[in-house]
Amino acid sequence: xxxxxxxxxxxxxxxxxxxxxxxxxxxxxxxxxxxxxxxxxxxxxxxxxxxxxxxxxxxxxxxxxxxxxxxxxxxxxxxxxxxxxxxxxxxxxxxxxxxxxxxxxxxxxxxxx
Amino acid sequence: xxxxxxxxxxxxxxxxxxxxxxxxxxxxxxxxxxxxxxxxxxxxxxxxxxxxxxxxxxxxxxxxxxxxxxxxxxxxxxxxxxxxxxxxxxxxxxxxxxxxxxxxxxxxxxxxxx
Numbered sequence: 388x389x390x391x392x393x394x395x396x397x398x399x400x401x402x403x404x405x406x407x408x409x410x411x412x413x414x415x416x417x418x419x420x421x422x423x424x425x426x427x428x429x430x431x432x433x434x435x436x437x438x439x440x441x442x443x444x445x446x447x448x449x450x451x452x453x454x455x456x457x458x459x460x461x462x463x464x465x466x467x468x469x470x471x472x473x474x475x476x477x478x479x480x481x482x483x484x485x486x487x488x489x490x491x492x493x494x495x496x497x498x499x500x
Numbered sequence: 501x502x503x504x505x506x507x508x509x510x511x512x513x514x515x516x517x518x519x520x521x522x523x524x525x526x527x528x529x530x531x532x533x534x535x536x537x538x539x540x541x542x543x544x545x546x547x548x549x550x551x552x553x554x555x556x557x558x559x560x561x562x563x564x565x566x567x568x569x570x571x572x573x574x575x576x577x578x579x580x581x582x583x584x585x586x587x588x589x590x591x592x593x594x595x596x597x598x599x600x601x602x603x604x605x606x607x608x609x610x611x612x613x614x
Binding site: 418420426428429430431432435437443445446454475477479481486487489490491492493494496 | 504533535537544545546547550552590593595596600601602603604605606607
């Protein structure tokens with residue numbers, strides 16, 4: 388089992404360019420999440436999908452869109468990248484519920500020039 | 501107010517000694533979960549241990565234990581018999597009630613000294 392996979396691992400964009408970060412999980416989890424991690428800070432939730440067919444905003448959703456393509460895949464799109472979106476992006480998945488432990492992908496390091 | 505507070509930016513511990521990493525949380529929801537994650541220099545987030553607000557006993561996972569003091573709203577991580585491979589960033593996180601998102605602290609960088 389690969390767990391949670393993310394592509395790409397690294398990306399450099401120019402301001403105004405668009406891109407999609409891909410995430411897939413093979414643990415048959417219902418819920419999936421996108422976080423960003425900035426230097427000196429913990430992770431902050433961008434968007435999540437509690438189950439296939441649903442998506443909801445997290446703490447920092449501005450400038451992002453998401454698509455829950457199927458149960459396995461959850462993508463994050465930056466329509467017009469800005470330098471403030473330079474960050475490390477993590478995808479995670481979990482079962483629902485209070486004890487639903489979130490398992491994380493390896494992260495994507497994005498730089499916007 | 502911060503939901504999760506980690507007041508120790510950095511900690512040092514001698515190899516084979518025990519170390520406690522502090523975490524306090526803020527919630528008015530009676531139902532919540534507390535988590536600890538490890539982030540080594542390679543960058544991945546590794547789940548270590550979970551404690552539910554209704555759990556009567558402190559959680560333990562191998563060398564990791566969670567010192568849960570509900571009245572003080574603290575959930576400190578105790579690592580026993582530290583190893584060089586324990587050197588990493590450690591994040592405390594909380595989930596409130598039925599919400600899906602985790603709130604993370606700013607982390608503690610642990611360095612294990614040979």
